[in-house]
Amino acid sequence: MTRPVILTVDDDPGVSRAVARDLRREYGEHHRIVRAESGPAALEALREIALRGEQVAVILADQRMPRMTGVEFLEQAMDLFPRARRVLLTAYADTDAAITAINVVDLDHYLLKPWDPPEEKLYPVVDAMLAAWREAPDRPSATIRIVGHRWSARSYELRDLVARNQLSYDFLRADEPEGARLLEAAGVDAERLPVVITEDGRALVQPSDGEVVEAAGLSTTASTDVYDLVVVGGGPAGLGASVYGGSEGLRTVLVEQRATGGQAGTSSRIENYLGFPNGVSGDQLTTRARLQAEKFGTEVLTTRSVTALEPRGRARVVRFDDGSEITAHAVVLATGVSYRMLDCPGLDEHTGQGVFYGAAATEAASCAAQDVYVVGGANSAGQAAMNFSRHASKVVMLVRGPSLTASMSHYLIEQIEQNPRIEVRTCTEVVGASGTDHLEKLTLRDRNTGDEETVEASWLFVFIGAAPRTEWLDGVVARDARGFVLTGPDLPREPDSRGPAGWEPERDPFHLETSVPGVFAVGDVRAESVKRVASAVGEGAMAVSLVHRWLENR
Structure with a gap:
C-alpha cells in the first residue's frame, strides 16, 4: 500500500520548503510529502498522483499566489480528490478569503502564517485533518x-x-x-x-x-431488503432527496441506472446555480452531492434498472430487472428525462459512431480541429456548444426555431454571440445522415425555404426535447398524456385517461405526492416542473419533509 500524500503549495520558495520540511519531519515516515510552487503545478502533481492510483489525505494551499489563488486551486483540486482535507494558509489580512473558502470549497481549516512553533500551531491542525480523512478516505483511483x-x-x-x-x-x-x-x-x-x-x-x-x-468497487447490490426511503434516479432531484433523507435519519438508498448526475452531470458549465458566481461544472456539482449523500449514510446503487413499483399494503416495493426487489416505507421518483431521438434516415445506425445524445464529454478532446454540429436551442445545447468550441475548429448550432431566446438563458445567448467559433443556424433541421463505419455526412434542410444541403460532418450531438421514460409506471401512478407524473393538486379525483386511478384517500395529497400515497415525484419527471437544476434540488429536499409527514400520519 502506497503512503497517502500530503501536498503543500506556496509560490514563495522559502515558505514552500519550510512547510515541506516541517511536514516531512513529523509525517514523512507514514506519508509522502509533495510540494509545489504554483497552483497549476500543484494540479499537475495531483493528476499524476491520481493516475498512479495513490490517495491524497491533506492539501495545504497558500491563498496569495499569482495566476491562481489558493481558493481557486482548492476548487479544482476537489474534482480530483474530493475527500482530501483542505487547509488554507492565510495572513491576517486574508480572513475574508478564508470565510469565502469555507462556502466555496468546503474548507476544513484556515491556518494563519507564521505557524511557528509547528508543534503548537501546525501539527495539531494536520493531526486533526488526517484523523478526519482516515474516517472517509478517497477511493483509490483504479485505472x-x-x-x-x-x-x-x-x-x-x-x-x-x-x-x-x-x-x-x-x-x-x-x-x-x-x-x-x-x-x-x-x-x-x-x-x-x-x-x-x-x-x-x-x-x-x-x-x-x-x-x-x-x-471498480462501486456498489450494485442493496445491503438489506427494507429501507425507510428508496430514491429512484440520481440526478439533482434524486441527490437532493438522498442528502436530506440521510441527514434526517432515514435509512435511504439511491438507485441509479447509469451514473449519478443525470443530464445535469454532463453539463460542462452551469453558471446560474446559486452560490457559484464563477459557474460550476455539472460533474463537479453532482459529484459533491453524491459524496454528501454518502457522508450522511445514504447507500448508492449504480447500474441498477428499476422495472416495477408495487404498493403492497403499507409497504412500497421496488423491483429490479433481475427480479430482485427491495421494500420501503416511502419512495421518491426522480428518474428525470432523456433526450428524444432524432428521427431521420441514417442516424440510428451511427449512434455512438459520431452521433451522440447529450454532451458526451469523453468525446470532446477527439473533436480537436474538426467541425462539430449541435442540434437544439435550450441551455443544455448552448452549454455543450461552448464546451466543444474549446476544442473544435467550428461549432454549428442547428436550431429549429427562429432564435435562441425562446428556451435559452440570456447569459448563455450572450456568450454564444461573442464566441467566434460558434455559428448559429436558425430554422434548420437535420433530415439525413450517412457514412460507412461512422458518421461522415449530414443533410440539412432550411425550414423556411425547404432547400437542402449536404455537409461533411463526423460529429453530431443532439439535445432535443425531453421524454420522461415512465413506461414502467404504467398502471401504477397517474401520468399526463406525455408520460410525466402527476402530483398534488394536479391529480384527478376519479379514474380517467391519465392513469389507473385518481387520488383515493380522504385527505388531500401532499404537494409532490403521486396517486399512490407515500410515493413522491420530483424534478423533471414531475408534470409541470421547472426544468432547472436549482428547482430540482429544492423539490428533492422538500420531498423528504413530505415523507416525514406521510410516515407520521399513515
Missing part, C-alpha cells in the same frame, strides 16, 4: 483500461460509463500496437471487443455495465 474500436458504439458506452462514475480509465484502440499487445497478453481474440482490463489484471470480455462498475 481501468478499455480496449476497443474507435467507432464502436459499445466502446463509447463503456468510456462514458466509467467517466461519469468518476473512474480513471485509459482507452486503447485494438488496431494500434499497445492495444493489440494488451489483447494478446490477456489471451482475448480481437473479434470479441470491447475488453475491459481491471486494476488487478482481470480481462472482462464484452462486459455488462454492472460487471465494470463492480470490478
